[in-house]
Amino acid sequence: MISGYSKCGNVDSARKLFDSFREKDLVSWNAMIACYTQNSRPKEAFxxxxxxxxxxxxxxxxxxxxxxxxxxxxxxxDLKRFVSFLPCRPFMD
Incomplete structure (x- = not known):
């Protein structure tokens, strides 16, 4: 559902849905962060x-x-911010 709202550019509805989740897993967090990023709202993504x-x-x-x-x-x-995230990224095999 969050992804659907995101594709329509309805970020506020996506956030309301996200906030309504009693328990949020990694998939829901990623969907909401992606929604912000895909809709040019990087500060909210951060x-x-x-x-x-x-x-x-x-x-x-x-x-x-x-x-x-x-x-x-x-x-x-923001290259400086990008570099600051490098130490906390997951290791890839």
Whole structure:
């Protein structure tokens, strides 16, 4: 559903749906971060990325998460922020 809202550019409805989830898994976090990135809202993508990593949430990002974060850095032209994310990305085999 979040992806559907994202494709229609309805980011606010996607966020309302995301917020209504009692329990959020990695897939829902990634879908919402991707929604922000795909709709040119990189700052919100970064905010959500940091929120998912808080100790009380403790969702570990994966390759999809970092793909979205890299895209958000690109949208902002923020190489410094991109470099800051490199140490916390998951290792790929």
């Amino acid at each position: 905010q959500l990325f940091h929120e998912m990593r808080k100790p009380d949430v403790n969702i570990q990002p994966d390759e999809m998460t970092f793909s979205c974060v890299i895209s958000a850095c690109s949208q902002l032209g």
